[in-house]
Structure formats: C-alpha cells, structure tokens
Amino acid sequence: xxxxxxxxxxxxxxxxxxxxxxxxxxxxxxxxxxxxxxxxxxxxxxxxxxxxxxxxxxxxxxxxxxxxxxxxxxxxxxxxxxxxxxxxxxxxxxxxxxxxxxxxxxxxxxxxxxxxxxxxxxxxxxxxxxxxxxxxxxxxx
Numbered sequence: 001x002x003x004x005x006x007x008x009x010x011x012x013x014x015x016x017x018x019x020x021x022x023x024x025x026x027x028x029x030x031x032x033x034x035x036x037x038x039x040x041x042x043x044x045x046x047x048x049x050x051x052x053x054x055x056x057x058x059x060x061x062x063x064x065x066x067x068x069x070x071x072x073x074x075x076x077x078x079x080x081x082x083x084x085x086x087x088x089x090x091x092x093x094x095x096x097x098x099x100x101x102x103x104x105x106x107x108x109x110x111x112x113x114x115x116x117x118x119x120x121x122x123x124x125x126x127x128x129x130x131x132x133x134x135x136x137x138x139x140x141x
Contacts, residue, residue: 006034006068012052012077014061017105023064024048034068036141043119043139044073050112051077051135057098057108058082059132068141072121075137083129091117 008030010023024045031041048064055062059081067074084090090097091113098108117123120137127133 004070006030008066008068010064010066012055012061012064012079014056014059017056017107020052020056021049023052027066031068031073036068036073040073040139040141044075046119047116047137047139048075048077050115051075051137053107054112055079055081057102057112062132070141072141073139075120075139076134077137078132078134080132083131083133084125084127085129087125087127 008027010026012023013019027048028041028045031044044066048066052064055064055077059079062077062079062081065076065078067076089095092110093114094110096103096108096110098110102108113125116135116137119139121140123135123137125133125135
C-alpha cells in the first residue's frame with residue numbers, strides 16, 4: 001500500500017449494545033481531522049454503524065479496519081459469527097434473523113446490509129456459514 005494511507009483499527013465488542021457505534025463515532029472524528037468532506041463522512045459513518053450493529057447482533061463482535069487514501073475510504077468489517085446463509089435474501093430490506101429480544105431493543109429491523117450498500121460506492125460480502133463474514137465497503141472521496 002502507498003505511504004499516503006491512513007489506517008484505523010477497532011475491536012467491536014459483541015457483548016455491549018451501549019458501545020455499539022463507538023467505532024463509527026471515532027471514524028467520523030478522525031475523518032473530520034483529515035479534512036474529508038461532510039458528505040463522505042456521513043456515508044462512511046452510516047455504513048460503519050450498520051456494520052457494527054450487525055456484528056453485535058449476529059456475530060458477538062469483530063474487527064473493523066478503516067483505510068483512508070486520497071481517493072477513497074475503505075472499510076473492512078470481519079467477524080467469526082455464524083455467517084450469512086443466503087446473502088441475496090439478507091440484502092432485502094426488512095429481512096432479519098435477529099432474535100426477538102434484540103428487536104425489542106429497537107435493533108434488527110433488516111436494514112443493516114441494505115443501508116451499508118446504499119451508502120457506499122462498492123460493497124463485497126465474503127461469508128461462510130459457521131465460519132464468519134467479511135464485508136469490504138468503499139466510499140469515494
């Protein structure tokens with residue numbers, strides 16, 4: 001990778017809904033410090049937040065790596081959860097496998113993956129049932 005890449009890495013705690021979103025808040029702050037446009041920051045923050053929530057709900061947490069180049073912000077979200085059995089179905093708005101207790105907290109409405117795709121320029125999902133999921137998203141600067 002070129003020398004002009006700035007990287008941030010975060011652990012996403014799968015045990016604590018109150019800390020879900022902490023990485024996206026920190027990324028917003030750091031992107032502001034780098035002088036990234038508010039529209040790019042907004043798109044990155046939404047995609048990151050949705051990904052974090054998915055890792056908390058479905059995968060007991062994971063890791064988030066954010067790389068900022070002069071051209072794009074690249075987010076790699078990796079977990080070792082159950083994987084996604086049917087990605088096409090999971091991409092449909094409103095589809096959710098969240099348990100009822102999660103839904104009662106106001107999460108798991110089935111908008112996570114659709115919003116991640118909506119607010120990014122590219123999104124790739126690599127998943128294997130029983131092994132986990134890696135989602136790579138980019139937002140052009």
